[in-house]
Amino acid sequence: MPKLPVKDFHLCHTLLCGQLFRVKKIDDWFYVAAKNRIFKIRQSSLETLEYHGADKKFLTEFFALDEPYDDIIAHINKDSHMNSAIKKFHGLRIVRQDPWECLISFICSAAANIPKIQLNLEKLSEYFGEKVKLHDLEWYIFPGPGQLNNYKQIVMAKTGFRAKHIKAANDTVDRVFLTALNKLPYAEAKKALLQIPGIGSKVADCVLLFSLGFSEAFPIDTWIKKILQEIYFKNKIVSNKELHTFGMNYFGKYAGYAQQFLYMHARGKK
DNA sequence: CCGCAGGCCCCAC
DNA sequence: GTGGGGCCTGCG
Numbered sequence: 001m002p003k004l005p006v007k008d009f010h011l012c013h014t015l016l017c018g019q020l021f022r023v024k025k026i027d028d029w030f031y032v033a034a035k036n037r038i039f040k041i042r043q044s045s046l047e048t049l050e051y052h053g054a055d056k057k058f059l060t061e062f063f064a065l066d067e068p069y070d071d072i073i074a075h076i077n078k079d080s081h082m083n084s085a086i087k088k089f090h091g092l093r094i095v096r097q098d099p100w101e102c103l104i105s106f107i108c109s110a111a112a113n114i115p116k117i118q119l120n121l122e123k124l125s126e127y128f129g130e131k132v133k134l135h136d137l138e139w140y141i142f143p144g145p146g147q148l149n150n151y152k153q154i155v156m157a158k159t160g161f162r163a164k165h166i167k168a169a170n171d172t173v174d175r176v177f178l179t180a181l182n183k184l185p186y187a188e189a190k191k192a193l194l195q196i197p198g199i200g201s202k203v204a205d206c207v208l209l210f211s212l213g214f215s216e217a218f219p220i221d222t223w224i225k226k227i228l229q230e231i232y233f234k235n236k237i238v239s240n241k242e243l244h245t246f247g248m249n250y251f252g253k254y255a256g257y258a259q260q261f262l263y264m265h266a267r268g269k270k
Numbered sequence: 271c272c273g274c275a276g277g278c279c280c281c282a283c
Numbered sequence: 284g285t286g287g288g289g290c291c292t293g294c295g
Contacts, residue, residue, distance in 0.1 A: 018276065110277035116293065117276085160291025165278080200278050221276040239285080263276085274294090283286085 004049040004056055008069035010091025011043040017264055019095055019210045021105050021118050022125070022142070031137055033125070034062065035098045038134040038141075053134050064093050072215075076251050076258040081231050085265035092264065094209060094256055099178040101142045102211035103196075106203040107165050116158075123157035124148065124166075145174050165198025172196065178212075186214050201244065209256040218247035218255040227266035 015023050015030055022033040029040045039053030051059065060066055077083055101121075108120040121142070127150075128143035148154060148170040154163045173196060181189040186208065193204040205219035220228075220240040228243050229235055232250075251258040 106276090107278095111275065111290075112277085112292080113275045113294085119293085155291090158292060161278090161289090162291075198278065202277060206276095219276090223276060241285090267276090272295105275292100278290095280289090281287095283284105 001050050002052070002055075003044075004051065004059055005047055006043075006049055006065060007047060008091055009043075009049075009063065009065060009093060010089070011041065011049065013089050013092040013264070014063060014095065017089075017092055017260055018114065018267075019206075019260070020097060021114070021121050022101075024137075024139075026137065031134065031139070033139055033142065034101070036141055038132055038137070038139050040134060040137075062096055064096055067093070067215075069093075072254045072257050075254045076261070078250065078258075081265075082258060082261065085261040088268070089261055089264045092257075092260060094215065094260060096213060097211045098142070099181070099207060099211040100145050100173070100175065103169060103173070103178075103193075103199070103203075103207050104142075104148070104166060106206045107162055107169065107198045108159060109203070109206075110162060110198075120157050120159050120162075124154070124159075127153045127157060145170060145178075162198065168197040169199075181208075181212055186216055189214065190217075201240070205244075209259075215254050215256045216248060216252070218244055218251070218259050220244050220247070221263075223266045224259055224263050227262055231262075 011030065024031040029042050031038060031040045037053060039051060041049060041051040044050050049059065073086055077086055105117060105121060108117045125140035125142050128147050129140035131138060131140055148166060151163065151167050154166050159166055181192060189208060189212065190204050193199050193207060202219050202221055205217040208214035209217035209219060220243050225240065225243060229238055232246065247259060248255050
């Protein structure tokens with residue numbers, strides 16, 4: 001069985017922190033549908049991953065194992081609140097998932113919850129994606145841009161008012177556009193994403209952070225809003241715009257990691 | 271049955 | 284340029 005030595009990596013935190021939605025736990029394995037493949041993986045010890053359906057190069061890239069973890073932590077460890085969040089969720093990594101799947105996932109996330117997002121993605125994959133098999137599991141590859149070409153079936157996936165946005169994105173976005181975002185500065189890449197119907201500030205930041213390597217992106221959702229106001233604004237109500245500016249300035253080039261630690265910290269207190 | 275959930279769009283001001 | 288209401292759907 002293939003093994004990969006790792007350091008400063010926690011598989012569960014990384015898979016279950018709300019950045020990925022197509023993950024299934026079966027026995028002690030996680031099955032993950034991502035980037036044109038299905039793979040299964042488990043962390044047999046703190047420093048060992050076991051896997052099938054992928055290789056070292058893929059896993060290193062996907063889980064961002066090449067990022068300088070100590071350096072990231074040093075940048076965002078600004079106060080006692082952050083320090084405890086970082087300790088609690090050590091080994092959490094921001095993945096580099098497929099930008100197209102990420103974009104559709106977070107269009108689905110508007111006014112939804114995690115089980116509902118998972119349902120939407122599962123249905124869309126089933127209706128439009130290619131069926132594949134890994135050992136005993138049959139599952140679906142996520143359909144690419146241009147493949148979500150039947151509005152009725154998008155509605156059948158229980159996407160509700162998001163269906164028209166999904167169809168519009170399908171008709172206007174391609175891989176060339178998404179790949180080119182990588183080379184732009186953060187502000188310009190975000191501006192380009194905001195042109196797409198159904199993509200607002202929060203969703204754009206999620207796509208930039210979770211799929212395009214913009215570690216400074218700082219998405220403001222209801223959870224992060226709550227905890228930022230609590231910790232840094234004496235429970236005062238602050239606009240999302242101001243919270244976004246605060247986060248990026250306070251935490252700097254790895255603000256996205258700070259956001260993810262605080263997010264887990266906030267959800268943990270639920 | 272009603273309120274609400276990991277937002278976006280539209281439209282007043 | 285900013286704030287408030289409506290929106291599909293599933294769930295408690």
